[in-house]
Amino acid sequence: MTSHEPLTGPAGATGSGTSSSGAAGSADPLVEVTDLTVDFGEVRAVDRLSFTLEPGGALGVVGESGSGKSAAAYALLGLHRGTGARVGGSVLVAGTDVNAADERGLRALRGARAAMVFQDPLSSLDPYYPVGDQIAEVYRVHRPVNRRAARARAVEVLDRVGIPDAARRSRLRPHEFSGGMRQRALIAMALACEPRLLVADEPTTALDVTVQAQILDLLHDLRHETGMGLLLVTHDVGVAAESVDDVLVMRRGAEVERGPVARVLGAPREPYTKELLAAVPRLEVRRTASVSAVEGAPLVPAVEDAAPLIEAVDLRRAFGRGSGRVAAVDGVSLTVRAGETLGIVGESGSGKTTLGRMLVRLLDPTSGRLRYRGREIGALPERELRPFRRELQMVFQDPVASLNPRRSVGESVADPLRAAGERDEGRIRDRVGALLERVGLEPAHFERYPHEFSGGQRQRVGIARALAAEPKLIVCDEPVSALDVTTQAQVVALLAELQRELGIGLVFIAHDLAVVRQVSDRVAVMRRGVLVEQGEADAVYEDPRDPYTRQLLAAVPALDPGLAAARRAARRELARA
Amino acid sequence: MSEALLVQEAGAAPAVAPASGARSFWRRLRAQRAASAAALVVLLLVLTALAAPLLTALAGQDPNTYHPDLVDSAAGGVPIGSFGGVSGEHWLGVEPQTGRDLFARIVYGARVSLGVALVATALQIALGLVIGLAAALGSRWLDQLLGRITDINVALPVMVIALALLAIVPAAFPRPVLIALVIGGIGWSGMSKIVRAQALTLKSLDFVAAARLSGRGTWSVARRELLPSLAAPVITYAALAFPTNIIVEAALSFLGVGIKPPTPSWGQMLTEADTWYQAAPTYLLIPAGLLFVTVLALTVLGEGVRTALDPRAASRLRVGTRTGGKEESA
């Protein structure tokens, strides 16, 4: 499941001062960035950024969306050229003055001395050519070799990044690779010319957590093996903690804090860094602690003995026809009670979204039973379902797609009221205003359109809309995965608070194990359409029964570099087992 | 422009674009110089067509009066005088054989050409919307049926069917209306394909799911959630289909099944002028040139409308880094 950074534009850059000098180095630094600025029209994406990277060093650039971290990384390879962006300051990479170099000089740098690994491995490779050919093409740009030799080199590097049967696979096109293999292939491309610097821009963001762990391990090994420098751009503090020596925290285009990774993550000096770290959900923290950490209020325990709100028995849903028919959800049974939160975790393609949509009957189950308050609703036709519709609500993942861009948010929130037969405009306005206020917005926002809101605000609107229907159950499908970590925490807290207040049942679907633990009373782990494990949250996290659960838990990056090393060891253990 | 391309181009309009009021649309349209110029030309043409009786009265002519004395009967009826008989009275000269005033016929012809295309386009859109929405929102069975009907519509040779239809409808039926109906009735499949595809895309979007969860009926959801979002592709398609329909009308008239004399239309003038290109070249060049300018202006305007409705069209072409995060994956 891909996570999404929302589109929150940086509200103008304020120079928060340049950083202190980088890690002391004796030889010429591999990267030396001085007073780098990048402007897109009126917007300053990078604001007087300076840092250095010694040969063989690893620097993590961490920041939320809009912090300018990617723009800074692109500047290292002069990728802003010809895009209309203005780049100021100086960038020296492996002896090349990137901002001053001509096309030829730049091409000689790109791929040869400094190579880049991009975020989305599928779109970053040409879909029409075999992977091996693409690597060979790049290799031949920089090395005067014939086609055959270049192909041989391609197979060699593919083999190096751990692609089994590399010679055969080099003839496949990108879509025939799995996500992890594609990212390996991109890394292989980067390795082809033995660069001195590897720039990785969110290299694992598009990947599942288990695959992410493998890629991070690969980068870790390669760095130690080849001695190349690594500049890792990521929004995920955990990923940085796993992979780099130094870390640079960015916000609104400028540096916030920089230092050795253990120090910055362990003892942050700047308030923003602290805030950021506090917001990161932690796998090892129990629910009680996490919620009160944010909210500071005592938790009302879930009502264990309440009657089941919704009950699924052997629920099944298949897509496609004939031989191509696959069961996205294959016999799932679960129960949610009022006032209780059930967390469902799983990687992409595990069927958790399909399951969620079936629970609110946006999708019709192929078979199995679905009971809402004891009444079978799994096969009810739309007309008969209508009375129940409003009691089963959903909060969607994508805050952009879940609101009609052409209607004011007030209208969207008012929908369930109108559908319920409310005709009095004044009452509708009051009620919508109250709902907006309840989710942390202002009643005056009624007239605004979705694009005027940030991602987190839109998600609050989505919650308000769900609440407007006075539901008994809300299914939240990855409600925070598209949000920045600080916003994430706020939305999670809001959900928890509302549930406590209204006593509704909550199904919380997410790929992020830490977030799920934060909100769930019980947790179900889903894989390939079936629940592999289900139980009390703490029990599942602290004493996982299923090997897959264990594998998932081990793959989650840790904030503490020491813990990260331990997990890496654990993963190797699991892999060998 | 072929339907396939129309579909491809109009279909590229975003399913979900930020809400944009009419005002911002006009602002973006005006920002394009070519489109503004084209709009001006189109406006002029429309005014000319509307004011046809006024203009011809000003010229002191009418489109149907014969002037046998202005043509050289022994030479086949070629206009007497240079440039097809241009004079103070006959600003663009006269028609060979009949001596009818060319200016008056051109001006009245604009009415027919624009009017027929307008009605035909409106019809295409109405049919396309209804059929496309029904296919997207109706049952699977209905979708299959409508899909097959669309296939038949695509496989029909337009000209032949038009020929056949124009032959079987009683002559008393007003020709321009009939032609508009035929063009509209035959050319809706492109629109319906776009509407269906867009509606299917929209249907799968979360805000539609949310609307369903709020307990509203299918058609209520379609009307409030889908239709507003369909406006952009529909308007774009219409803007690009309109000039195409002008060409189709001209082509039908050119094949001799279009507008019937004495009603003037540009296509029909072209047919008649077809053989006269050597003896009276202006007779051919004037309607041909006007047809060209009209279609070009409308096409440029259509492109402008598309760009104005789809602000991403311009930015989509920008090459290089994506800076604002992953907004495009939305």
Add this chain to the structure above:
Amino acid sequence: MRQPSVISRRVAASTALLALVAGLAACGPEDTKSAAAGSGAAGEPKKGGTLTVLNSNPQQDFDPARLYTSGGGNVPSLVFRTLTTRNREDGAEGAKVVPDLATDLGTPSENATVWTYTLKEGQKYEDGTAITSADIKYGIERSFAAELSGGAPYLRDWLIGGADYQGPYKDEKGLDSIETPDDRTIVFRLNKPEGEFPYLATQTQTTPVPQAKDTGTKYEEHPVSSGPYKVVSNENDGERLVLERNPHWSAATDEERKAYPDRIDVRSGLDAAVINQRLSASQGADAAAVTTDTNLGPAELAKVGNDKKLAARVGTGHFGYTNYIAFNPKVKPFDDPKVRQAISYAIDRTSVVNAAGGSSLAEPATTFLPERDSFGHVPYDHFPAGRTGDPAKAKELLKEAGHGKGLTVTLTHSNDKDFETSPEIATAIQAALKKAGITVELQGLESNDYSDTIRSAKKEPGFFLSHWGADWPSGGPFLAPIFDGRQIVRDGANFNSGFLNDPEVNREIDEINKITDLEAAAARWGALDKKIGEQALTVPLFHPVYKRLYGEDVKNVVISDWTGVLDVSQIAVK
């Protein structure tokens, strides 16, 4: 007749009554009528070479039974000899009928109800077998088969038993009214006197067809030649026809066909504009090219007029043909003769002629009969409209008829372009009648609908454009179908659009039909025409003039008043 191809927009096409396809006529202009030799390139015509014929309409029907021709057609007459044929001479002389296979024009007996012909000796088919009178009888009989329909109606109407005979495929006994007492004699028994039978005998139905070689509808692919040329290839249903000399043809028995070229290459399916452009360029094979179905259009004429050299290569001719307005007196207000007369007065023939292509391509007509001697043309103008109409007189008549406040009528016409009943003519009439206070609404019909409508006794409109062409240059086939009360057809194609059933007219027609002296008959036809004209059942509009280009090397151009177009059988290219 078969519907000729109307493929080309530009071609002046011809759903004409008379199969222009088969190569009707156009005659040399009166002024260029040089008595003896034809015009064209200088020098004595010699044998040899290839004559190319560039045509619009494919020779789809090349079966003598199916062809509807006037005088045996142009290309068909190269392959099919007939009992009699048209005289291959320029101008008025060419409107005469002369013997072909037969020794003379036939011997009438029993008050012209029995016609006896004797075949010349030694005439052979392309395979060397002898032509017999039985083959002629068989050829005529097969034209009665439904499979081979398309020819002119006269054999059916005149021969005893003809109306019910269904052809030899269904009725092997044959038609008793055709007798062949010996191989060279053939006798026709008619149900009434028909002095013009020799004219009828020029049509391709009198071509001999050997029964053994008859392949029904497939016969047209390779008909057995009795003429100077035989078919060596017939591609795509007459689209490309190559003819070569028939070695068994003997010039001694055929005085009419000159047959100078060794080879005739007929290419059809060409656009009219292309034909005229190729003929005017006259390059390569096109220098020895003619067309048998494509006239110069008005626009082309304007161009040719500016080029003396080109103008010298234009053959001008007149074919017996009249375009007219027809009234249905059963429909109000056309039941009132005054209304019909008013319209006659109001017509602006100059505009109509211009719409038809100008004074070079159309001559204003005030008589129903074409203005040729062979028709016995008697000049008259019962309702003189002058050059551009007499709206005052028309208004006066209308007032008398009680339409003083004006009148609104509907004019039905064909939607086919460049056709004599085209919208252009209709709008010209519309404009002219407006001056007389008559508002004309136009009803344009697609060609089939049009023919269906105007020829149906039930659906016939009150006021429509029509036209009539000569099956042979005489008043008989021109007047009888339109004005003979016995020829009103209630449940089929009717041509007597005025539903005229005047005993006097009928009687006079019968009387003239008895006359075997064709010149004497012609005079009576002319007089009859003038008399019928008084009833104002039609408004004659114009007679077309045919102008056709031919290539630079074309010699011996002969254009008779029968066909109005150059005769391919006379052309030489060497």
Add this chain to the structure above:
Amino acid sequence: MTGFLLRRLGGAVLVLLALTVVLYAVFYVAPGDVAQIACGPRCSPAQVAQVTEQLRLDDPVYVQYAHFLQGIVAGRDFSTGTGAEHCAMPCLGVSYQSDQQVTQLILAKLPVTGSLVIGAFAGWLVLGVGTGVLSAWRRGRLTERVLTWLTLAGSATPVFVIGLLLIILFCSTLQWLPAPSYVPFTEDPEQWAWGLLLPWTSLALIESAKYARLTRSAMLETLAEDHVRTFRAYGVGERAVIGRHALRGAVAPVIALSALDFGTMFGGAVLTESLFGIPGIGRELVHAVKVVDLPVVVGMVLVTGFFVVLANAVADLLYALADRRVALS
């Protein structure tokens, strides 16, 4: 793949069947007495009745339609008067007007229309894709602006206007070319080419505008894609990026549209054929409609409709083949 093809073909058969039903229905109500037309205007009612019987027009329309279907699957026999002619399957019937087998008629016209379409096709493909590539390469420069306007002008011009202008220019004013006319390739290849030059050019000019736009937009779209950025970031030069990666992205849509146009053009070049007097399928069809020659109309529409449907299927197939990504979804 096989399943895809079978499904498409099955659908195509249904579509074509429905098409013939539509045509039978349309022509059944069309005015004009077929038998009278076939017989000739001077035929007597009795003769028309005979022809009606001979053409089996007195059968109810569904029986006629059944005979037609029977001819397609099993062939039919037609009386020639002296015997019978077998019309082998797939028999599309015999023309009412010319007694020719429709199948033969179409076969005779196919090379004509084929000559026109193939030549024009080559022209518009080369011209269109070339223009598109050039304007994508030179984006933002004067070249692109000029080309954009040219293609706009191209797409705004009806083919009969361009054709007329070309004829005026080259045949009339400059007199460089003979009047366009069709000479079979088998007869004289040179004349064939000269005669078709203007029709080819007209069609190519008009159609290429479409292809230029398609190629350009597809290339620009590809150029904006991530993988192009990858290759730029690896020092691959602009020429290779355009020629190898961007162009490759335009291949699939261009191929798909080509297949579609190619098929459609077989029945849809009526205007060009009419203007230049090319005796192809389109012109024959227009003629057949005018004379209510139902077997010819139905046969030709069936064949051209078949081409369209086939072209649609081939376009989809080629698209899937050319764009391997489609297999994913």
